[in-house]
Amino acid sequence: xxxxxxxxxxxxxxxxxxxxxxxxxxxxxxxxxxxxxxxxxxxxxxxxxxxxxxxxxxxxxxxxxxxxxxxxxxxxxxxxxxxxxxxxxxxxxxxxxxxxxxxxxxxxxxxxxxxx
Amino acid sequence: xxxxxxxxxxxxxxxxxxxxxxxxxxxxxxxxxxxxxxxxxxxxxxxxxxxxxxxxxxxxxxxxxxxxxxxxxxxxxxxxxxxxxxxxxxxxxxxxxxxxxxxxxxxxxxxx
Numbered sequence: 001x002x003x004x005x006x007x008x009x010x011x012x013x014x015x016x017x018x019x020x021x022x023x024x025x026x027x028x029x030x031x032x033x034x035x036x037x038x039x040x041x042x043x044x045x046x047x048x049x050x051x052x053x054x055x056x057x058x059x060x061x062x063x064x065x066x067x068x069x070x071x072x073x074x075x076x077x078x079x080x081x082x083x084x085x086x087x088x089x090x091x092x093x094x095x096x097x098x099x100x101x102x103x104x105x106x107x108x109x110x111x112x113x114x115x116x
Numbered sequence: 117x118x119x120x121x122x123x124x125x126x127x128x129x130x131x132x133x134x135x136x137x138x139x140x141x142x143x144x145x146x147x148x149x150x151x152x153x154x155x156x157x158x159x160x161x162x163x164x165x166x167x168x169x170x171x172x173x174x175x176x177x178x179x180x181x182x183x184x185x186x187x188x189x190x191x192x193x194x195x196x197x198x199x200x201x202x203x204x205x206x207x208x209x210x211x212x213x214x215x216x217x218x219x220x221x222x223x224x225x226x227x228x
Contacts, residue, residue: 035217037219043206043222044219044221045208045210045219045222046219047210047216047217047218047219049216059215059216060216061216062216095164095165099170100212101153101212101213101217102153102155102170102171102212103155103157103167103170103210103212104167105167106157106164106165106166106167107164108164109164
């Protein structure tokens with residue numbers, strides 16, 4: 001059974017940094033592009049970016065590129081999202097997904113709330 | 117960015133009725149590879165999204181065959197031949213052809 005389990009969310013202050021993790025199981029993680037997508041409290045879906053199966057290439061939404069960094073550790077079957085200088089508009093549920101542009105499985109999501 | 121427009125915003129159907137959801141993109145989603153990366157997902161109440169269809173019309177193995185996808189270039193449709201209770205939720209189309217990938221605003225399916 002494929003599982004994607006995100007963690008690392010919570011309440012953070014504006015300007016802080018936060019690192020989300022997504023542990024994958026049930027498939028060969030190192031064979032797949034992986035992505036991060038977030039869903040705002042108003043239910044709008046926003047693609048954050050993705051990373052090639054070997055970690056050698058990343059793509060980002062231009063509006064987030066300067067503050068968010070995606071990485072992966074294939075030995076640990078884990079995807080990461082490093083968020084820096086967070087803002088109130090970053091408040092959302094963050095999902096990791098498999099398959100890149102082809103789509104695929106979604107994790108259960110992790111909530112991030114940015115507030116002082 | 118490619119704008120994805122879904123209609124209707126919501127629909128209320130009885131079990132057994134057919135459903136149709138439209139998704140239109142502001143640019144052609146036919147990529148240079150000759151593939152069209154238009155996908156559909158379903159988010160049931162209180163759950164994370166689930167994959168339904170990729171590349172316009174390809175169903176994932178676990179998806180019932182009452183679901184179908186069609187379309188090309190800028191106009192796409194998700195159809196459910198006979199709605200069942202488990203089909204309620206919000207359906208999103210999203211495109212993976214042009215960066216940044218973008219999502220429609222969703223269509224909420226309610227069961228009468």
